[in-house]
Amino acid sequence: MVATKKMQNKIASVARDVLFAPVYLYQGHKIKRDTVRLPEPNGERHGQVQLNNANSSAANTSKDNTQQTLNLMVVGDSAAAGVGSQTQQEALVGNLIPILTQQPVIQSAFHTLNWSLQATTGHTSFDILRRLYVLPAPSQPIDVMVLSVGVNDTTSNVSVHQWQQQIENIIAIAQRKFGVRELIFLSLPPMAQMPAIPAPLSNFVGAKASILDNTLQQICAAHDSVTYMATDFARMIDEHSNGTPIDIRVMFASDGFHPSSLMYGYWAQQLAELIVDLLDSPAAKLNSTTF
Numbered sequence: 575m576v577a578t579k580k581m582q583n584k585i586a587s588v589a590r591d592v593l594f595a596p597v598y599l600y601q602g603h604k605i606k607r608d609t610v611r612l613p614e615p616n617g618e619r620h621g622q623v624q625l626n627n628a629n630s631s632a633a634n635t636s637k638d639n640t641q642q643t644l645n646l647m648v649v650g651d652s653a654a655a656g657v658g659s660q661t662q663q664e665a666l667v668g669n670l671i672p673i674l675t676q677q678p679v680i681q682s683a684f685h686t687l688n689w690s691l692q693a694t695t696g697h698t699s700f701d702i703l704r705r706l707y708v709l710p711a712p713s714q715p716i717d718v719m720v721l722s723v724g725v726n727d728t729t730s731n732v733s734v735h736q737w738q739q740q741i742e743n744i745i746a747i748a749q750r751k752f753g754v755r756e757l758i759f760l761s762l763p764p765m766a767q768m769p770a771i772p773a774p775l776s777n778f779v780g781a782k783a784s785i786l787d788n789t790l791q792q793i794c795a796a797h798d799s800v801t802y803m804a805t806d807f808a809r810m811i812d813e814h815s816n817g818t819p820i821d822i823r824v825m826f827a828s829d830g831f832h833p834s835s836l837m838y839g840y841w842a843q844q845l846a847e848l849i850v851d852l853l854d855s856p857a858a859k860l861n862s863t864t865f
Contacts, residue, residue: 617662715753
């Protein structure tokens with residue numbers, strides 16, 4: 575009975591999509607024609623930060639030199655690149671680094687934070703995989719790699735099978751070539767709520783994004799040291815609104831598609847919390863002694 579109902583719902587969904595196909599095509603073409611193309615923000619894409627911790631003198635004399643430096647790499651698409659903000663300081667990485675450097679867990683375990691950003695507008699999972707193949711292997715293992723991927727796979731109508739295979743390959747090369755200790759995949763954004771995408775196309779795109787996002791969750795759960803970060807967009811709105819209704823468009827850039835600087839700030843806060851939790855876990859501490 576349940577299986578029959580699911581099948582009926584699926585048939586109804588397919589029939590609805592076939593019926594609305596001309597509308598989807600028209601709205602998709604209109605978005606591509608009318609949407610403002612925002613540039614990637616200017617600013618540094620790599621850097622090194624000295625951490626002012628109380629144990630720096632002891633750390634400098636430690637024999638465990640590999641653990642003194644926290645190596646962070648952010649990889650991905652336009653959201654990782656910070657499109658929607660004016661400068662990299664207002665983007666995801668620009669907000670993330672200062673938050674991380676103020677965390678006691680980070681300060682007590684490391685004396686230096688090395689970070690790099692490898693992201694390009696329009697990149698799909700295939701493009702990101704190709705980029706990881708081309709990049710040179712790092713001189714030290716990457717402690718934390720953060721990946722923003724999926725929006726362009728959704729709009730490019732990448733099949734679930736292709737998506738799954740490419741995510742698996744990204745995990746493999748990240749762990750083998752880059753020695754990644756903690757790999758974090760950011761959840762896909764709420765594409766159905768993007769102001770730039772009108773209904774009914776927003777429902778269609780949102781449903782496709784949800785399918786890819788659910789697949790991503792399953793893949794992450796099947797791998798050790800791979801974490802899916804369910805970005806809490808409702809929390810972002812609650813924290814910003816302080817109990818009063820707000821227009822969700824403040825969370826998006828002028829193109830109605832990319833995050834605004836405001837959203838990047840809240841997003842970075844949530845990501846920093848997850849990174850600290852992962853690095854402070856007993857398993858992470860154990861793994862850090864094996865390199």
